[in-house]
Amino acid sequence: MPPENSDKELSVAAIRDGTVIDHIQNEATFKVADILNLDTGEEVVLVGMNLPGSKAGRKGLIKIDGRELTLEEVNKIALIAPRATVNIIKGYRVVEKRKVQLPEQVEGIVRCINPNCVTNKQSVTTRFDVLESSPPSLRCVYCERTVSGADIILK
Amino acid sequence: MLQSGDSVISIRDFDSEEIQQVLSVAARMEREDNRDLMRGKILATMFLEASTRTKLSFMSAMLRLGGEVLDFGDTEHSSFKKGESLSDAIRIVSGYCDVIAMRHPWEGAARLAAQIAGLPVINAGDGANQHPTQTFLDLYTIQKVRGRIDGLSVGFVGDLKYGRTVHSLATALSRFDCRQIFVSPPTLRIPAGLLRELEEAGVRYEVSEDLVSAISKLDILYCTRIQRERFADSLEYERTKGAYRLDLALLERGGARDELRIMHPLPRVGELSTDLDDTPYAVYFQQARNGVPVRQALLSLVLGKE
Ligand SMILES: Nc1ncnc2c1ncn2[C@@H]1O[C@H](COP(=O)(O)OP(=O)(O)OP(=O)(O)O)[C@@H](O)[C@H]1O
């Protein structure tokens, strides 16, 4: 049985087993869903936006019913939602809470800003070495261009 | 350490030990007779951007080792004109040879080629990015003319903003205990990102606009060309070019050390006076010749034949 809870978010949809991604930067919410390919899976997915957050104003939140995201999947979102937390739910309870963390290498998510980079000339999966995680600084494995801030362009 | 089957893509992939490994094999190549080392091996040269000297130097290196060379031809006449993709071309060529030397106008092309080829690829220049065999021959030259790399003060003058040879050599020298001095006009200053990398590596460096006052500190002075295309205004170009032109009088005014050695990747267009050519300072022609033993060393290392 779902526990009694006055939490508004929870009342929207309590899940028994699955994953809750919380504290997503509001604007990045759909991008996160997109990166995780949530639209192609079988699981029920609830996407919330404009939810009241604690400090940083409004936040986004995604609940995935019946699937535990792997660390690898979760870390893909670190670039766009560096403050997100990932809660693993089992038996209606949060059994694990992790901060997202940039992996050492980011694959396929970022487009290289260098128009002369081979990844912009041919179909090649992009790869970037993570030099710095916050604020993120990446170096293209191919053309070796270093990017940070607004120069990090998501695909 | 560089091993059989490895590719040579970027100087970033090499630490000081691996650099020393290449330099010492190059020294041996120069000393010993190796004309049978590569018998039965084939180098394919794929130069999809103009370069005469680098290509000849690769060919010479392979031929001197007793190997054979296949040339892919230039962009104008190759299948690229018909729209063949780089990946497809690499797959085909890799069936015809044991090692590929490649120059390509796209940055990262050599890295991609190495992933696809299934045999060693040596980057002979990928756009504005890397040209590691040039860097190795620069390092080899420094070691040869000064007996060591550690402990030297190395100056760079000219176009430090766009000069790929400068960036790669500065990165490579950051693996050694060298002081680096960057002399250029403000518009062609060394990129801030590169300086940050040097700082992180703990390199002592200086940035200056004044060549004369830097001269007396230097063990090596690495000159590069200042290109007209970099200037919107041709008067500004002429003025800048004049201020950074190196000749014997300037060396004397600056109080150059007797042991100072001057390098240049060539070709030069006036930034380096011919009155230096016959002085002990000039090592740029020797530097160009050093491309052969260095490429012999790299070829034999990646083919497991050294
Ligand atoms: N069974 C459940 N079904 C759906 N969502 C849940 C469930 N349990 C918790 N959540 C949601 O997961 C998130 C984390 O839950 P938790 O109880 O850890 O909240 P918290 O203490 O506010 O955590 P934080 O400090 O990370 O904000 C919240 O958004 C909460 O609404």
Ligand SMILES: [Mg+2]
């Ligand atoms: Mg909360």
Ligand SMILES: [Zn+2]
């Ligand atoms: Zn790139």
